[in-house]
Amino acid sequence: MYTPVALTIAGSDPSGGAGIQADLKTFHQFGVYGEAVITLITVQNTRGVNRVETLASDLVLEQLRAVLEDIPPGAAKTGALGNPGVVEALARETFDFPLVVDPVMFSKHGARLMDQHMDQQGIVLLLKRAFLVTPNLYEASELAGFVVDDLPSMRRAAEALAALGAVNVLVKGGHLEGDAVDVLYMRDGGFREFSAERIDTPHTHGTGCTYSAAITAELAKGTPLAQAVERAKAFVTGAIRTNPGLGGGAGPLNHHAR
Numbered sequence: 001m002y003t004p005v006a007l008t009i010a011g012s013d014p015s016g017g018a019g020i021q022a023d024l025k026t027f028h029q030f031g032v033y034g035e036a037v038i039t040l041i042t043v044q045n046t047r048g049v050n051r052v053e054t055l056a057s058d059l060v061l062e063q064l065r066a067v068l069e070d071i072p073p074g075a076a077k078t079g080a081l082g083n084p085g086v087v088e089a090l091a092r093e094t095f096d097f098p099l100v101v102d103p104v105m106f107s108k109h110g111a112r113l114m115d116q117h118m119d120q121q122g123i124v125l126l127l128k129r130a131f132l133v134t135p136n137l138y139e140a141s142e143l144a145g146f147v148v149d150d151l152p153s154m155r156r157a158a159e160a161l162a163a164l165g166a167v168n169v170l171v172k173g174g175h176l177e178g179d180a181v182d183v184l185y186m187r188d189g190g191f192r193e194f195s196a197e198r199i200d201t202p203h204t205h206g207t208g209c210t211y212s213a214a215i216t217a218e219l220a221k222g223t224p225l226a227q228a229v230e231r232a233k234a235f236v237t238g239a240i241r242t243n244p245g246l247g248g249g250a251g252p253l254n255h256h257a258r
Contacts, residue, residue, distance in 0.1 A: 005071055006032045006220040007063065008213060009090065010042040010079025010104070011052075017252030018206035019079060022038070025215040025255035029235075030217035036074060038061040040082040042043055046205060046247025055084030057089040074098055074220035077212050078126070080104040091125035098131035098219045101166070102212040103139045128165030132225065134212045136172045151181065151193075158185035168213075168225060174207060177210065182236075184229055192226055196237040203243035203251035211236045 009024035016022070020036040027034030039060050039111070043051035047149040051150050067073075103123070106163040123143065127133055135157075140148040143164075144157040148171065158169040162185055184192045214232030215225075239253035246252055 001103065004032045004222075005035065005073040005222045006213075006216050007035045007037065007062070007067060007073035007076035007077060008216070009039060009081075010102075011035040011042055011082065012038055012211070013042055013044060013206070015045040015205075015247065015252070017046065017247075018209045022206040022209040022252070022255065023077065023079065023216075026210050026213035026235075027217050028219075029213060029255060029257070032217040032220050033071075035067050035071060035137065036066060039086055041081055044236050046249035047249050048249065050111075052082070054086065056216045057085035058084075059090050060086050061093075063138065065088075074222070075131075075216045077102055077216040079209055079212070083194065087123060087126055091129060093129070095129055098216075099129055100212050100216045100219070101126055101130040101133045103133065103143060103206060104208065108134070124164050130166045131219075132170060133161055133166040134170045134172060134208070134215070136208060137175045140171050150176070151183065154183040155185070155191060158183055158191075162187055170229060172208065174204075179206065182229070182233065184226065186225060189226070192229075194229055194233045196233060199237070199240045200244060201240060202249070203245060203253070204240055205247075205250040205252050207236060207253065210255065212241060 006027045008020050011019045024034040040054040042219050075098040079102050088194035137148050140157040144160040148157045154171040158171050161169045167187050169185045171183045180198050181193050181195045211232055214235050215228050218228035239257040242254040242257055
């Protein structure tokens with residue numbers, strides 16, 4: 001029996017709402033066997049992040065190679081990577097499957113999860129390995145070099161990141177006013193937009209991680225990209241709408257959503 005496999009290369013959130021914990025829950029919900037390479041450890045809960053410790057790049061690579069030589073995934077994603085050494089080490093690797101790069105720079109609470117002096121060249125090299133890159137508006141602004149705050153600038157940013165090497169780009173509009181509209185740019189298929197109603201809740205911790213993990217799970221199953229994004233968007237919207245209301249701050253999504 002064929003079992004689809006997906007891999008996450010990301011940081012740990014001990015409260016379970018984001019990072020590898022959210023990714024593995026999402027993989028499971030999508031019927032995919034999940035693997036995880038840990039890049040950094042955080043001390044956090046729904047109220048905030050108190051500490052971040054990045055693992056050595058050689059330890060990250062050893063984890064990755066151990067996984068690839070035994071149970072290679074059908075697709076993989078990156079999350080918080082922490083420092084230039086980890087980014088550059090991953091950028092030198094060859095991936096024989098779709099790689100989704102979620103350029104996590106800040107936590108939901110505003111804590112920096114990427115070195116402030118991250119080597120831009122390393123990021124560009126990693127983008128060249130990406131089948132899909134999934135920045136939010138803040139991340140798209142930093143990577144594209146201009147303010148991204150509406151649909152026209154989201155389209156420009158998507159084209160700019162594609163010019164840096166990413167095959168496909170999904171700019172997430174969760175921080176827009178009104179409906180949450182995401183812009184997908186496919187090098188071979190132009191633009192598509194995915195819209196969902198905005199849900200008034202503080203419980204959106206791990207939304208980006210869950211979204212990219214859901215896309216990765218669908219890619220691991222062989223789903224075409226646009227359909228993978230559509231299914232992932234629907235899952236995240238339902239997970240926000242039915243959130244369990246846990247914690248005293250920005251709580252997690254409902255990873256048991258349909």
